Amino acid sequence: MTLRLDDDTLHLEGDCGSEEAEPLLSLLLERPSRGIALGRARTLHTALVQVLLALRPRLVEAPTDPFLRQWIAPVLEDGSSNGAPELIQSAPPARHEGL
């Protein structure tokens, strides 16, 4: 299981596929106060990101995966309401010397 409920925190771990979107949504609908832990998530399918974006649960553990940390976590932490755009994140090119 890549989705685990542990003491009111939803842990997404490893490579989380789209099949977890439905259970994730159900668990969040069941108790909107549940937090999300992404510390052990390696990849998150877009469908999961969409559920998190739409429901905006509290992020209790930031992701360690560089892509998720740099590009996805900021929007999930960003508590702003439904004004577009939802996620804005930019980085100076200096971080991409490897290109």
Add this chain to the structure above:
Amino acid sequence: MNELRDQFLIEGRELLEQVGEALPALRAAQPGPALLDRLFRAVHTLKGSVGLFPLAPMGLVLHAMEDRLDTLRAAPATPEVVLALQDAAACCEAWLEEFASEDGLPDGAAAEAAALAARLRPGPGPAGGTGAAPSAGQARAAGEAETAWLVPLAARHAAALAAAWAEGRRVMALRYRPDAGCFFLGEDPLALLRRLPGLLALELSPRLPWPEPAQLDPYACNLEILALTLEAPDALRQVFRFVADQCVLAEVPATAPGNETTGNETTGGETTGGETPGRETPGGRMPDARTPARPLRVEPARIEALAARLGALAVTGNALAPLVARAAALDPALGRDLAERQAAIGRLVAELDGMVAGLRRLPLSRSFRRLPALARETAARLGKEATLEMAGEALEADRAIVEGLYEPLLHLLRNALDHGIEPPAERQARGKPPAGRLRLAARRAGERLEISLSDDGAGLDPERLRAAARARGVAGAAAMDEAALHALLFTPGFSTAAGVSDISGRGVGMDAVRAAIAALGGHVALESRKGEGITVRLSLPQAAALRALLLLRAGGEELAVPVEAVAETLRLPAARILPLAGLPGEAAAFVLRGRTVPLLDLGALLGLPRRAEGAAVTRVLVTAGAQPVGLAVEAFGRRLDAPLRPLEGLMAGMPGLLGTALDDEGRVRMVLDLPELTR
């Protein structure tokens, strides 16, 4: 990185071919929904990939075609609509080829696109006319709306952009609107973004406002993704190639963000298929790309390389023959064993050759399908009317043959329209329908392919041909029968056309046709009935990979001729050679089965030294055809199956030569075009 571009060209040609083949069927009283679906899907798929290249006018035309096809689900197509769609498809094809060779579109493309789009627009007004063509300005405005998202995006990330530009980097902007159903197809849009190490900015927003949480459909994608990235355009296209129709790419112009951005080379224009997220696009996104049974697409160059290696293998196998003979002389048992093995290799090579030939096969429609539109256009330019009917275009032949046929067929078609089909008034006066009828038909005849182009025009006037022949000092013109007079049309520079037009030639046409067909291993024949029309018949091999050649020596050179050009070879005793007194040079003849056959020296014909005089026996090759000619040579060699390579560079188009072949010792031999040399 041209892989993507190459792939686009291959795919684009295929899709346009499908469209071109399916469009005429729309004329049927009740075209099935499957036909419309197929057309729609092909146009839609192409439109999706066009957006990745600087082909905005083509995108506009395809978009208009798609819209028009959509309306045909409700109301059947009128002939004008089919014609407009065909013209649009033909135009896209021409642009695709222009893009392939010139890397861009012609100058007037935007205006032409606007005119075509106007013709395709449903509703009142002249469907076939050019009435309400939108201005180029309108077209440009539409293109700008497509990238309207770019300016605010750039403004929101001004700092990141400034830093990138300070380092002299190019920044590409991407808008990716995944299809609502993309999760079901196994797509993970963000996984594609993860593949961009040069990502500078990423924005995610809902395309429609989020519903109440309880109403959320977790499997309907409702995201729009905007990104700025340092990836090169080609790399981006590679990453997003399967969702190209859902993406718009544009370079962020390296100016202060917020400035007006006018179109630039990669402002690909329209690619998303409309602003409405739920719009139905049947099979809209390159479905083939994910189907496991997708046929393998191999570049023609690889097949060519395979065929070339196989040719080399055949040549190497041929080289065993003299060794086997030597071995047999030393040890007959060893010779027999070796000969058996050699035969086995020969069989395998022949089998492989058949398989490679199969890979190289294409339907004739590849060359035929462009002709109807060209016939219409050409006829219109000449103030004539004509229809071109086709049959047998589904037959397949070697790629070299199919592609090599296009030019000669075009020549023949133009000739027929220019010189054959009469102007409408004249036709009516002769009791013919005003529109000329052309028919292009292909059929298999044994191992060969027969292609005929007939017209119902004026036909040839034998007396005019005879007069033209006399005027040119053709020997024996007065006594020539009709067939011989027709054959004259295929000699260089012979033309009876009263005037030279820009459509067809100055007497080079038919000669060029003969040479082009000969280079493909074929021959041309012509039948004409005065007042009723002309039929030109092409007989071609279906495969061109290996040609049967006869090796020979003449003028001190090792040469080769195609076996099919040779009727027989003779050893002629000196006594049977009749010198023809009174003629210049050293003309001679001999009698073959009661028929006098002229005898020429092949070396001398080629401008090489003549063979030594005074031999007791002369080796003679008799050419195939209605008027055989004897050619004296120094020696005959073996028969050889070898690939014929067309002449290149300086040698290309050299009269009398078909190409070159490697003999069993690996030496290059010129392969002679005997009909050309002996006429």
